[in-house]
Amino acid sequence: MIVVRDPALAADARRERRFFLSLSLPALFIVGLAAILPILWIIRQSFLTTGGEYTVGNYQKVLSSGLTWSALVTTLELSLGTLAGCIVLGTPLALALASVRPRLANVLMAFVMLPLWTSILVRTYGWLVLLRRDGLINAALTGSGLTAEPLPLVYNFTGTLIGMVHYMLPLFLLPVYAAMRDIDPNLIRAAASMGATLRQVIRTVIMPLSAGGVFSGSIIVLIYAIGFFITPAVLGGGKVNPLSTRIERTLSTFQDWGSASVLGILLLVLMALIGVMLLAARRLVAQNTVEASHA
């Protein structure tokens, strides 16, 4: 930050700052219109009866219902399962991408990004074709004699998880790959020259230095996964009911906007909680890494 002593110059700098701030007004306006206002409207709705009178009954009804809590558990199971899947599949992939030659990495990246540009509906129904009882995977399994009976791969929790991990993987991969690519190769060479095994290199160099990317990726995965609707609705076979499908059911079958709004707020609070928790964890890890490197 340059400290300006001349009052005329300082006024000029202030004017310039104001101008740049004003450039963000249209964006702020759109965010306010498209995000903040509807949320305020939902909060208001959550306190209204069907007749339009103020009440806290919706909160009592939703929070005392076992259905809400089982939906919450399903939401958490799906989100954490998706995150685990992304970490297990995505981290080694990011490591591989970061260690190959840049040109090859670009080609491989294209394969990663391609599904990202495909509509979620198409991808979800695509999985249906692959996973169903007489689908490609089961036909291969039973045809080759690996299994006697088709495996129950879809219309259940497994199928939903497969669809969600597939959708989230590229979004998880990007920040992790970016973090790993930025690791100075000299650090790895130095570690290797001091006699570190590959496992030690991964544990002491790569993991701490890419933790930030993994956290960013995790935040993205969790925040998306909590609100997933289409994938559980199509691949869950009616048996996987997270908060999102509970909201839809409350609206369509019960026409209970108040309760649906309460469920929506619950989802919002959950998202905020997870965001805060992950950011706090990230700070903690960053601190530990610094301490460890000083030790």
Added chain:
Amino acid sequence: MSWLRISLTAFAISAALPVHAQTVTITTAGGDYGNAMKEAMWGPAAKELGYDVREETLSDGLAALKMQVTSGAVTTDVIHLGSPEGAQAAAQSLLEPLDYKIIDPKSVPEGAKSDYCYPFDSYGTVMSWNTKTYGENPPKTWAEFWDVAKFSGRRALRANAQDSIEIALLSDGVAPADVYSVLSTPEGLERAIKRLEAIKPDVAVWWTSGAQSAQLLKDGEADLVITWNGRAQTVKADGGAADYTFKGSVIGTDCLGVPKGAPNKEAAMKLIAAMTQPARVAKLTDFIAYGPVNPAAYEGGLIPEDRLKTLATAPENAGTSVFSNSEWWVKNGEAAQRAFDEMMAR
């Protein structure tokens, strides 16, 4: 320069039309059913009346209706609902009363009459099965459908209490005539839910849309599917390895209503009257096996003899069917759905 003249003419016509033609918006369920209604019913009626009809499609009519009416932005003039939803919508005063000066009151049998939502066709919720799995020996009753030892196989049921709890009681030996009196007692509802819970481990899919149920049947994803007869008939007619029976079906009707505050109320009533003329509701069966409610449509050979068998209201199926009771659903629907959802979550 002829293309210019054509496009200019087209422009002139399109600019002139909105001024002269009455525009009416109809909301249907879409898919095969929506197309059938367009071809047989509102298409010809619009031509006759000289209306310009716009179609919107929605799979969840009641939620959309409520959204439009309560937000004060009603865009649809005629809406297609299931009769229980129609009765629910009427109870929440989301519908205009039907104008029986424009619509012929004699076209509805006494028992089916509604002041708010005009019943025009009927369907059966039926048992359908994969003919490859069961060959000549499928389950014949709901009790056998529940007998997973004798008839092993994957079941698919609708993820909704509607019709499911009626069928559950039928499977438990309740006579069709007694279904609603049993359901009206707390123990009766619990009995139905318990029965559904008993078959739950063998339910591979709880479907949420009619199109999905047809897909499950066609792909062989499920061996036994409870679905609507029109969907089962379409799979069968398309050469799918599927068959179905009307024995023990739950018969319901679909209806047409006019949302409260609809922009073209009178034109909407006229469209309902015109599109439900006997010949038109009879013609609907050319496209989908949903039989007319209007008794006049069954006269004068409007519907071919061999097709009558594919309709839920076929005389030979009488006695084993339950007629879906809209009043019961308006009163007890919420409690029943909640009990159903709780069963699903257990």
